[in-house]
Amino acid sequence: MSAPVIAEGMFDCRKAFAEELIALARQDQRIVAVANDSVGSSNLGAFQKEFPDRLINVGIAEQNMVGVAAGLANGGFVPFVCCASPFLTGRALEQIKADCAYNGYHVVLCGMSPGMAYGELGPTHHSIEDLAWMRAINDLTVMVPADPAQTRGAIRWALHAKGPVFLRIGRFGVPAVTPEDASFEAGRIYELRPGRDVTLIATGTMVSRALEAAGQLAAEGIDARVLNASTIKPLDTAMVLKAAQETRGIVTAEEAVVEGGLGAAVAEFTAQHHPVRMRILGVTGFAPTGDTAFLLDHFGLNAAGLAKAARQILSH
Amino acid sequence: MTQAAATIRQLAGRAQEIARSSGEDAPALLAGIAREVRLNVLTTIGEAGMGHVGGDLSVTDILTTLFFDVLKLDPARPDWADRDRFILSKGHCAVALYSVLALRGFIEPELLPTFGKPLSVLNGHPNRRKVPGVEANTGPLGHGLPIAVGCAIAARLSGRDWRTFVVLGDGELQEGSNWEAAMAAGHRGLGSLTAIVDRNRFQQGAGTEATNRLEPLADKWRAFGWDVHEVDGHDHAALLEVLRPAPGERPRFVIAHTFKGKGVSFMQDLVDWHHKVPSADQLQQALAEVGR
Ligand SMILES: Cc1ncc(C[n+]2csc(CCOP(=O)(O)OP(=O)(O)O)c2C)c(N)n1
Secondary structure, three states, X not given: OOOOOOOOOOEOHHHHHHHHHHHHHHHOOOEEEEEOOOOOXXXXXXXXXXXXXXXXXXXXXXXXXXXXXXHHHHOOOEEEXXXXXXXXXXXXXXXXXXXXXXXXXXXXXXXXXXXXXXXXXXXXXXXXXXXXXXXXXXXOEEEOOOOHHHHHHHHHHHHOOOOOEEEEEOXXXXXXXXOOOOOOOOOOEEEEEOOOOEEEEEOOOHHHHXXXXXXXXXXXXXXXXXXXXXXXXXXXXXXXXXXXXXXXXXXEEEEEEOOOOHHHHHHHHHHHHOOOEEEEEEEOOXXXXXXXXXXXXXXXXXXXXXXXXXXXXXXX | OOHHHHHHHHHHHHHXXXXXXXXXXXXXXXXXXXXXXXXXXXXXXXXXXXXXXXXXXXXXXXXXXXXXXXXXXXXXXXXXXXXXXXXXXXXXXXXXXXXXXXXXXXXXXXXXXXXXXXXXXXXXXXXXXXXXXXXXXXXXXXXXXXHHHHHHHHHHHHOOOOOEEEEEEOHHHXXXXXXXHHHHHHHHOOOOEEEEEEEOOEOOOOEHHHHOOOOOHHHHHHHOOOEEEEEEOOOHHHHHHHHOOOOOOOOEEEEEEOOOOOOXXXXXXXXXXXXXXXXXXXXXXXXXXXXX
């Protein structure tokens, strides 16, 4: 599979993830990593080298993996379960709900390489339902850091969380959208660019594309606000309400199905509290063959797609 | 049709005819076809820059034996109701399957170079909706055996005599769904079902025994009520001997001992080649070694 392009100024969030996890594990003996034969693809090689006993590779057995993590949490450890997102969330969905969330265990579920990151490997490997599935589970915090700095912040926050956390860790190259020293809090949507006409709310890989779209719109005299939804659940309703009140409509964008994810969360809230025009951008249908960049373009998940949706909102 | 494609088509047609009609020549013919499959696997992966070369090369002889001798199929009618069912549960080895399907006449050999390219029907994992000869979409490990159990129950319920074959990875056996299916098949005495495990002793990141031990594998399946056989998974004569016989009372579990990266000196038995892509020079060397 052709690796997503990591050009100058583009980052693979798995790298920041592994570095931060190792740094924290040096100070905090409770941290263990749990994996499913995916030590390499989760970028845990260095962790395994430094803490061989604290990497529990259960083999290709994701349901067992999450159950084991629940037991480790029961025993006082903080397990970071690292696994390709489609198999972590799909295969072990019930373990995530019943064993982790319902028990209230502090397990950090790290869905690696989500969305279209496994482009040509096809729809079985595209993790596009994970946001909907995870968002439907009670008491689970769902975070999607947009860049390396946010990835580090999200892990630090997750380490001290009280209950289960789902962290979506991207593999597709992204630029930095937040400064290294920016604070990170779960439950917040961050404003990256002010704007009065329309609001673009994006998550993960879509954030930099939303900023790009705002640039294109500015050239046409359209003032677009850009928000980074690095937490999907709980939703930062104050930020959404402000956007609904202060701009003429909201475009959401996510590398996931349009059912049940970020767009749905925003729509569920605005429908009840401040109805606005909305366009929900995401993946529709099983993808054809192609690499990640090709597929994102195929589904209109790019600056042009976001800008077009914003214009549609304003043309009414 | 390109000259190369015409040649493989011809070779395949001939092999198919002779393999089914004459028991004696079959192993030699199958070995010849398997060599073509390996050349196609290497070329396709080299061209695409992606693929799971190690497992493709370990499963090649098993797939060749099935598709060119054992399975009752008609490439002109991929959905023929009485066909034998075949499921490649280790779907990451799609390139080996595509190469076999091309040689057997299910798909145009010209499609192979499109593997992984935008809008190709040949995805990294097989897709039943797009590729004739693919019985079930696979890719997430641990799905093939339960589907195969369903196929075998369907044959019994409908009073048909087609058989069901499924090829599993040994690392894949770590998924619990296999054991649920093993229990169901043993309980029901699904004699028309044959599961073949590509026992190359490696999974993605390490050896199976170092990760989550499978041994004693034969005893486990016997305990679940299966008729267990062990063969050299690169020996076509040995494979024919266990795969040809008519169904018995119990489901059949065939442990096919293989080598990951079989046939290429610098890949064979090395975990690094699970999905590494050979460089241009390595590809030339690999083709030369396999072509010999
Ligand atoms: C449910 C699931 N978990 C993880 C993976 C990632 N994965 C792809 S191939 C592979 C290793 C498979 O090993 P094995 O079954 O022995 O196949 P082989 O060595 O024959 O290629 C893994 C872990 C997957 N495809 N599906």
